[in-house]
Amino acid sequence: MIRDEHEIAKKLTGYLDAGAAQLKAGTLYKLSQARGKALARLGQPARAAEGRTAQAHAYAGAGRGTGSPGSGLRKGAWLWVGVVLIAAAGFGYQQWQVYQQTREIEELDVQILSSDLPIDAYLDRGFQTWLTRFQP
């Protein structure tokens, strides 16, 4: 059973403080760089958030691409993803149209070949005229 939450929490945070005091030198350097960047922005209105974040992430040295949220790079990547998707959709639509046309031609061929009528009849103008005139 826990005696006193506050007492335990105090002990735990004491250890957490010790852990925070032992950060790697590289991490501390990056943090100080980030702080310097923030202080340089003191009082400045938030402007061009995209550029700011991209530059800031380069400062932090964390720029491994995947670990840089909100950066201009990511927005660029989104743009490219959009372009690729649109291109893929266009290509797919074109392929589908070609496939449909081929199917229509195939169906027509099958109908003509399976018909009792000789194929020359379709080329005879007189036959076309007769068809239009005497259709039931």
Add this chain to the structure above:
Amino acid sequence: MSGFLAEVERRAFKQAMFATRDEDAALDIVQDAMLKLAEKYADKPPNELPMLFQRILQNTIHDHFRRQKVRNTWTTLLSAFGKGDEKDDDFDPLETLQAKSDSSAMADPARQLEQAQIVGMIEQALTRLPARQREAFLLRYWEELDVAEAAAAMGCSEGSVKTHCSRAVHALAAMLEAKGLKL
């Protein structure tokens, strides 16, 4: 502002680390939070800064997870274009160096080792806590915000903060006791 940021940056980084378990992401989060605070709240009285900074930090962590979720979806979809192993290229020997500790209690190597092990256990236990419990515990006890400030930073009621804190302490104590660490 400079003094305040210098004071909170390590703890903020650790908080982001507990949440994301990714050092680069944690650095980005802390930096974003610092930038937002400096740009938008520089004129606020110093006593309001801790609560404002914590609120920004928590929101930035949540934003990170939202973006990560979307990014993961696309990564799965576009996995055919997988990237190479970039981790090895980014290895920095400087990263392996430990910063000089300010604590005079770290003189004894055996004690230093023991303390490092305990810290490791506690940090690991913290990462296993549910996110809201961890947030409440860190804000209330580590950042020493009062209940109202912690509630404002977390965007929930004071009652929720108390409940999360209590559960967090119980869970941490149980996890550490299971590992043989008596508090």
